[in-house]
Amino acid sequence: MDELDDAGTYFDLGPRKITSTGTYHYMCTRNNNFSNRSQKGKLIVSDSLLASDTIDSQGGAITMTGSSSPTSVVVPPGALTAPVYMEVWELKSTEYTIKTNPPHSDLISDVMHLTPNGQLTPNGMQMKVSMKVNENVGPLYDVTVYRSTDGTSTWVQLESSKSGTGMVSFQTASGGHFVAAKSVAAGPTTGLVLGLIIGVILIILIAVLIRKNRLTLSGYGGKI
Incomplete structure (x- = not known):
């Protein structure tokens, strides 16, 4: 049986132009018929906004740039016991809801994805999150924030407060997917x-x- 290990020790594929978003997989057939993990990988291409940083026990903040009302995550001192690499993504709710069951029919924000998923602060201290909403919500409406650890149909309602600057604020000790909705x-x-x-x-x-x-x-x- 051919083990597909006949390729040379070096091969330069050269640059490739990616013309659309999506997930792209690559692999090399050299050496031990795919057993070496370094010979396989994937590239995830997205047009979503991303901000990231490594935050330790001294605390810190991650702020999304490029907006007059930026989404931000503030980690208080002492919330983390070890350095944690964190990412904040803004995923378009119109695209995201195609893949999952949204918690509400009247969403007013993009889906914010805070990683790593699950519990982030070992001692339960709350991180403060300010998330941008896509429309001004009048006094006749309340804004509710929902969180899902894995972005599926299981959503938990969080306490939140809206401001007149196109933002909604809430607290969380966990990463996951967050989205805001309005109701009368x-x-x-x-x-x-x-x-x-x-x-x-x-x-x-x-x-x-x-x-x-x-x-x-x-x-x-x-x-x-």
Whole structure:
């Protein structure tokens, strides 16, 4: 059986132009029929924004550049016990939702992927994350952030707060996939409904009073 190990000891493939995003695999057939891991590999090409850094026990921050409202992750001192290489990706939600079941139908942000996945701070200390949203959310809406460790259909709702600068802030001790969605706020909606009900009641009362006054005046007119 041919073990595909007849290639020379050196081969230069030369540069290759990549014209689209995707995952590209490469391999070499030299030596021990693929048993050497260094002979195989893959290239992942993406048009998503990426920021990365190695953060240790002194803490630090990773900030996405190229935006007036950059996404950032702040790690407080003492949260990590050893250096950790971390990456922050911004994945387009319109492309990402094709591959997974989104947690909400009204997403207002890209999908932020913070790596490594899973628990990052051994002592449970929270990292502060500020994530950019793609639209200004008015007072009638709440913003909710969801996290999924592996980016599948299992999402966990996180406590978050929105600001008027196109950002939403939340805290997490874990890496994974994060996305923001908007929903109608309970408080303003309740107030609006109550206001409409009170308005309808007032209109009915006014109509009843007007009708009653007309009948009273009509009765007096018959006696004069």
